[in-house]
Amino acid sequence: xxxxxxxxxxxxxxxxxxxxxxxxxxxxxxxxxxxxxxxxxxxxxxxxxxxxxxxxxxxxxxxxxxxxxxxxxxxxxxxxxxxxxxxxxxxxxxxxxxxxxxxxxxxxxxxxxxxxxxxxxxxxxxxxxxxxxxxxxxxxxxxxxxxxxxxxxxxxxxxxxxxxxxxxxxxxxxxxxxxxxxxxxxxxxxxxxxxxxxxxxxxxxxxxxxxxxxxxxxxxxxxxxxxxxxxxxxxxxxxxxxxxxxxxxx
Amino acid sequence: xxxxxxxxxxxxxxxxxxxxxxxxxxxxxxxxxxxxxxxxxxxxxxxxxxxxxxxxxxxxxxxxxxxxxxxxxxxxxxxxxxxxxxxxxxxxxxxxxxxxxxxxxxxxxxxxxxxxxxxxxxxxxxxxxxxxxxxxxxxxxxxxxxxxxxxxxxxxxxxxxxxxxxxxxxxxxxxxxxxxxxxxxxxxxxxxxxxxxxxxxxxxxxxxxxxxxxxxxxxxxxxxxxxxxxxxxxxxxxxxxxxxxxxxxx
Numbered sequence: 001x002x003x004x005x006x007x008x009x010x011x012x013x014x015x016x017x018x019x020x021x022x023x024x025x026x027x028x029x030x031x032x033x034x035x036x037x038x039x040x041x042x043x044x045x046x047x048x049x050x051x052x053x054x055x056x057x058x059x060x061x062x063x064x065x066x067x068x069x070x071x072x073x074x075x076x077x078x079x080x081x082x083x084x085x086x087x088x089x090x091x092x093x094x095x096x097x098x099x100x101x102x103x104x105x106x107x108x109x110x111x112x113x114x115x116x117x118x119x120x121x122x123x124x125x126x127x128x129x130x131x132x133x134x135x136x137x138x139x140x141x142x143x144x145x146x147x148x149x150x151x152x153x154x155x156x157x158x159x160x161x162x163x164x165x166x167x168x169x170x171x172x173x174x175x176x177x178x179x180x181x182x183x184x185x186x187x188x189x190x191x192x193x194x195x196x197x198x199x200x201x202x203x204x205x206x207x208x209x210x211x212x213x214x215x216x217x218x219x220x221x222x223x224x225x226x227x228x229x230x231x232x233x234x235x236x237x238x239x240x241x242x243x244x245x246x247x248x249x250x
Numbered sequence: 251x252x253x254x255x256x257x258x259x260x261x262x263x264x265x266x267x268x269x270x271x272x273x274x275x276x277x278x279x280x281x282x283x284x285x286x287x288x289x290x291x292x293x294x295x296x297x298x299x300x301x302x303x304x305x306x307x308x309x310x311x312x313x314x315x316x317x318x319x320x321x322x323x324x325x326x327x328x329x330x331x332x333x334x335x336x337x338x339x340x341x342x343x344x345x346x347x348x349x350x351x352x353x354x355x356x357x358x359x360x361x362x363x364x365x366x367x368x369x370x371x372x373x374x375x376x377x378x379x380x381x382x383x384x385x386x387x388x389x390x391x392x393x394x395x396x397x398x399x400x401x402x403x404x405x406x407x408x409x410x411x412x413x414x415x416x417x418x419x420x421x422x423x424x425x426x427x428x429x430x431x432x433x434x435x436x437x438x439x440x441x442x443x444x445x446x447x448x449x450x451x452x453x454x455x456x457x458x459x460x461x462x463x464x465x466x467x468x469x470x471x472x473x474x475x476x477x478x479x480x481x482x483x484x485x486x487x488x489x490x491x492x493x494x495x496x497x498x499x500x
Contacts, residue, residue, distance in 0.1 A: 016419055101414060132383075132413045160413040161437075162383070183413050185437045185473075187466050210415055212441050212476055215469060222466055 001247050002217065003238040004028070004036035006127060006156055006182040006205030009058045009066070010051070012041045019209045021058035025065055031213035034235075035244065036206070038066050039097035039127070043073035044083055052083065056091035067242065069095035069127065073103040074111040081118050088122050094242065096126045100140075101133035108143030116144060120151025125241060127180070128153060130167060131160020138166035145174045152241065153177045154203060157184045164189045168196050178241075180205035181233070185215075187222035190233075199229035203238050253471065254489040255286040257377065257406060257434055257459025260308065261301050263291040265352065269463040271308055275315065277467045287317045287459075287492065289347050289377070298323060299333055306341035317496050319347040319377060324361040325354070331364050338372060344496065345404075346374050351382035358393035366394065370401035375495050377404040377434070381411035388420040395428040402495075403431045404457060408438030418443050425451060432491065436461035436470050445478050453483035457491045 009021045021038075028036055040055055042048045052070055059068040070093045072080055087093035096119045100107050107128065119126050129136050138159050145153050158179045159167025164186070171177045171193075179197070181190050182205030193202045206216040220233060239246050255278070262268050268291065278286060288308060290301035298321050305318040320337035322330040337343040346369045350357045357378055369376050378394075380386045388409040395403050409424055409431075410417035418440050425433055425447055436459045438444060448456050460470040474487050 016422070017415075099414070101416075129414055132411070133416075136414075157413045161381075161411040183439050185439070185465055185469060187469065207413075207439070210442070211439050212473070214476060215473055218472060219466075219469060222468060 001034045001235045002032055002204065003235045003244065004033050004206045004208065004213070005154070005203040005238045006180050007036040007038050007208045008041060008210065009038045009055065010040035010042065015041060017041055017210075021061055021066065024209050025062050027209050027213050028065060031217060033206075033213060035065055035067060036208070037069055037095060037127075039069040039071040039095075041071070043071050043099070043103055044087075045076045045079055046073055052087045052091055052093065055093070056087075059092060067095070068093050069097045071097040071099065072115065074098070074105055074115045075103055077111055077114070080115055084115070084118065085122070088124070093124070095124050098126060099129040100135035101129065104135060106135060107140045108147070112144060113147045116148045116151050116153070120148055125152040125154055128155055129157070130155040131157050131163040138163050138170045141177075142170040142174065145170065145177050149176055151176060155179045156205065157182055157207075158189050158193055160184060164192070168193055171197050171201055177201075178203055178237075181220055182207040182216065183211050185219065187219050187224075190220055190223035191225070194223070194225055194229055194233070199225065199232040200237055202233045203241075204234045251485045252285070252489040252493070253283045254458070254492050255283050255460045255462070255467070256404065256457050256492040257436055258286040258288060258462045258467075259291045259464070260288045261291040261304055262293050264294050264296065265292065267291065267464050271312070274462065277462060278315070281468045281471045283467065283471065284489070285315055285317065287319060287345060287496070289319045290321045292321075292349075292352050302333070302337050302341060302343065306337070306343060309342070317345075318343045319345040321347040321349065322365060323353045324348070324359070324365060327361065331368060334365055334368055338374065344374055346376045347379075348376060349379040350385035351379055355385065356390060357386045358390045358397070362394065363397070366398045366401050370398055375402040375404055375432075377406065380405040380409045381407045381417065388417060388424040391431065392424040392428050395424075395431050399430055401430060403428075404434050404459075405431050406434040406459060406461060407436055408433055408440065408443065411437065413439070415440065422447070425455065431455075432457050434459040435474055435487070437465050438473065441473075441477055448477070448479050448483060448487070453479065453486045454491050456487045458488045
């Protein structure tokens with residue numbers, strides 16, 4: 001069983017991105033992915049007032065395959081937090097995605113801290129785009145993580161193309177910070193993450209459907225992990241985080 | 251089907267990415283790569299000329315397995331131009347490599363012009379290490395390519411290294427604006443972007459390269475094989491497109 005902690009569903013013509021739930025699930029089927037966490041490409045609140053309903057509709061269509069995350073904009077302060085609470089209560093949202101370069105706000109500032117703390121109180125992990133862009137750098141998110149020790153924070157892409165070592169430094173020093181393997185084409189960095197952090201702090205992710213899921217799986221296979229480490233990364237860690245029963249538990 | 255890696259580094263490395271001839275040959279044999287175009291690493295002693303000579307020596311020793319690139323530093327001015335001429339005339343190196351990240355120059359800066367003019371006059375394609383922050387963004391490459399319409403450029407990494415995916419739009423725009431740029435595939439995260447370009451602009455605008463040893467050769471070969479393109483087009487991307495530059499002058 002493979003669980004993908006980082007995928008997307010959204011159609012945004014202005015960005016040229018057309019990633020429907022059908023397209024994602026078809027690719028999950030081809031690659032053998034059991035479940036995937038999805039977020040949109042637009043923030044809520046934001047220009048698409050139905051962005052969270054769109055995620056909920058995708059989950060409703062594929063309830064056994066998709067897990068909904070709310071991609072949010074902390075600039076909206078209390079309105080953002082109310083939207084998140086409403087999405088948890090009425091739309092079945094189970095995580096938060098933040099892309100600070102998309103809304104231009106320092107991760108460690110009070111607006112983001114307030115939102116991330118509330119996410120933790122609601123039992124939601126917060127997945128950050130991490131690396132390659134100012135506002136998304138590991139040491140910036142580190143200052144946030146220190147203020148929100150009760151929220152699980154995931155640094156996507158192990159810090160991107162340029163900040164891998166920084167992402168590992170942050171995840172090593174913060175008990176509440178994990179990394180995901182998505183996108184970055186570096187099996188060796190996955191190996192380093194497992195060696196440095198322990199396999200328990202590394203989540204498999206794909207960033208599909210932009211990225212090829214088969215390559216994303218191959219990348220982990222090439223990292224030279226032990227079978228136990230690989231199982232933790234590919235499924236068990238995320239199953240534990242999200243209380244997803246694994247086949248062996250059923 | 252002949253597989254030619256257009257982009258593999260060799261030699262000791264100031265930046266801790268060494269690769270010996272033996273290591274590269276083993277990696278090529280393990281995934282069916284027939285030939286590689288060698289790029290000289292920047293040695294610990296900083297000087298590029300000995301690295302160019304080493305590449306030329308290896309290509310002479312293994313003419314069936316390796317071709318070579320010449321690497322120069324535009325900051326060296328006339329000395330760089332002299333080295334480029336020497337490398338072509340005396341060492342037989344027929345592709346110019348520019349590495350704006352490691353040599354610390356902006357790719358569209360004026361000190362690049364004499365090198366590109368020489369390359370264009372002598373039918374040498376120019377490989378650009380693309381996508382590095384502030385020095386080789388896709389539209390910087392477009393600026394250079396538009397200034398030198400008679401030159402042929404091979405831009406690595408799908409022209410971008412941006413895990414957010416925002417630079418994919420600029421990469422796509424650059425490819426459509428500049429008919430004299432070929433997209434090299436190493437580390438390119440978005441298969442759909444490559445497939446659309448092959449369909450719209452022709453598969454001769456795509457070229458397989460690995461950027462080994464930074465990227466994993468096994469993953470990079472698979473990245474191209476998995477593209478949703480006809481098999482004859484895959485063959486062109488994997489080998490035919492670089493071969494047409496090399497064979498006439500070899």
